[in-house]
Amino acid sequence: MRLSHFDYHAPATVEEAIALLQSKGPGARVMAGGTDLLIKMRHAGLKPKAIISVKRIAGLDTIAFDEKRGLIIGAAALLADVANHPDVLKHYPTVAQAARGTANAQVRNMGTVIGNLCNASPSADNAPALLAMGADVRIHGPAGVRTLPLEQFFKGPGVTALEPFEIVTSIHVPTLAPHSGTAYISLSARGKLDCTAVGAGIMLTLKGRVCENLRLFISACGPTPIRARKAEEIIRGKELTVDAMDKAGAEASWETRPITDVRASADYRSKMVAVLTRRVLKQAHESALERL
Amino acid sequence: MKQVIELNVNGEPYTVAVNPWQTLNEVLREDINLTGVKIGCGSGDCGACTVLVDGRAVSSCLSLAIEMEGKQIVTVEGMAPSGETLHPIQEAFIEKGAIQCGFCTSGMEISALHLLNHNPSPTDTEIREALSGNLCRCTGYTKIVEAVAVAGQKMKEASERKPS
Numbered sequence: 127m128r129l130s131h132f133d134y135h136a137p138a139t140v141e142e143a144i145a146l147l148q149s150k151g152p153g154a155r156v157m158a159g160g161t162d163l164l165i166k167m168r169h170a171g172l173k174p175k176a177i178i179s180v181k182r183i184a185g186l187d188t189i190a191f192d193e194k195r196g197l198i199i200g201a202a203a204l205l206a207d208v209a210n211h212p213d214v215l216k217h218y219p220t221v222a223q224a225a226r227g228t229a230n231a232q233v234r235n236m237g238t239v240i241g242n243l244c245n246a247s248p249s250a251d252n253a254p255a256l257l258a259m260g261a262d263v264r265i266h267g268p269a270g271v272r273t274l275p276l277e278q279f280f281k282g283p284g285v286t287a288l289e290p291f292e293i294v295t296s297i298h299v300p301t302l303a304p305h306s307g308t309a310y311i312s313l314s315a316r317g318k319l320d321c322t323a324v325g326a327g328i329m330l331t332l333k334g335r336v337c338e339n340l341r342l343f344i345s346a347c348g349p350t351p352i353r354a355r356k357a358e359e360i361i362r363g364k365e366l367t368v369d370a371m372d373k374a375g376a377e378a379s380w381e382t383r384p385i386t387d388v389r390a391s392a393d394y395r396s397k398m399v400a401v402l403t404r405r406v407l408k409q410a411h412e413s414a415l416e417r418l
Numbered sequence: 419m420k421q422v423i424e425l426n427v428n429g430e431p432y433t434v435a436v437n438p439w440q441t442l443n444e445v446l447r448e449d450i451n452l453t454g455v456k457i458g459c460g461s462g463d464c465g466a467c468t469v470l471v472d473g474r475a476v477s478s479c480l481s482l483a484i485e486m487e488g489k490q491i492v493t494v495e496g497m498a499p500s501g502e503t504l505h506p507i508q509e510a511f512i513e514k515g516a517i518q519c520g521f522c523t524s525g526m527e528i529s530a531l532h533l534l535n536h537n538p539s540p541t542d543t544e545i546r547e548a549l550s551g552n553l554c555r556c557t558g559y560t561k562i563v564e565a566v567a568v569a570g571q572k573m574k575e576a577s578e579r580k581p582s
Binding site for chain 2: 231319
């Protein structure tokens with residue numbers, strides 16, 4: 127099936143891209159890898175009048191780490207490059223793992239982490255771990271630059287906090303606390319290719335043996351990834367026990383609102399939220415202990 | 419409005435006038451007549467349209483031709499080293515019976531090329547991971563995985579034979 131007709135622009139600067147968005151109006155779409163946008167055009171009837179690529183903008187493909195500022199991933203940085211970047215693998219293994227678990231090799235060679243976030247699918251593989259780590263998105267718009275916690279970015283399926291003419295230019299992940307561990311586990315019907323049916327991402331920080339703090343996000347079980355705050359409360363300030371993990375899992379199930387669709391039934395999803403909550407707690411706890 | 423782009427396909431320079439909405443797949447098949455590049459699902463799931471762009475395996479059905487200015491493209495037609503009729507990967511696919519209907523073959527072989535260029539001795543798991551974006555409805559994959567392992571051996575032997 128052929129794509130509908132559109133104008134194509136590949137501006138050299140963010141400012142130029144924003145000016146183009148303003149001049150082209152609501153029919154314009156921003157594109158990075160195109161692996162979501164072109165599919166929506168081919169199979170879901172989306173017909174943008176103009177496509178504005180961010181791939182020619184200098185510096186937007188950056189993946190940079192420093193001990194003080196943490197990790198910066200630019201809007202044009204490919205999933206494959208994030209998954210294989212030595213600093214990401216070393217300091218943010220869960221970010222690399224989530225990128226590596228997104229789609230297939232071909233899509234990872236075209237698509238971007240930020241594109242995956244901006245597409246705002248409730249099942250986006252790169253969202254839960256980045257949410258758990260307290261990442262911020264950097265947004266450029268006509269009024270300048272603003273920073274928004276990723277936790278406030280997702281508004282519904284395919285809907286984000288982006289205002290008209292705004293572009294996400296990078297995501298910033300803070301340096302992780304020395305005694306912290308992270309994990310992301312996803313389930314899908316047929317392993318590699320299928321969209322995630324249930325996902326859980328966590329960051330857990332230990333003080334001695336006590337879980338001093340944690341952030342737990344469940345994906346594909348509501349209109350956006352959902353923070354399981356009550357489950358967190360069960361764990362916070364205590365040592366991690368099997369009993370506490372069971373209780374937190376059950377609580378996380380209550381906090382999410384899964385639906386039945388082609389990928390899984392609501393009932394299955396609810397049960398798996400409890401299972402994945404236990405698993406990510408255990409895994410993050412183990413990796414935090416290793417770093418104690 | 420058409421825009422003229424220059425790209426290199428299988429070692430040959432091409433100048434093509436493209437519309438913004440034309441995919442790399444359409445230009446390769448219809449303008450450059452490389453019909454070894456297939457089109458299956460059109461949504462990046464099946465891998466039949468896989469080509470190398472600057473050494474990376476990508477879905478040509480989800481790549482805009484207009485973004486290919488200055489890029490080096492490799493399709494199944496350009497895999498074989500100059501002077502050879504077949505690439506070791508293609509030989510191995512034939513020897514191992516890894517081809518049945520053949521529709522997935524060109525994409526499979528390009529994904530295998532991408533893998534073996536980066537990892538000459540992959541494990542079975544690494545082969546399966548690298549081919550996880552290529553669907554085959556005939557073979558059940560076993561012969562294909564075996565063929566890629568054999569191809570890796572062949573490529574290593576060939577590079578050892580070559581005087582450096």
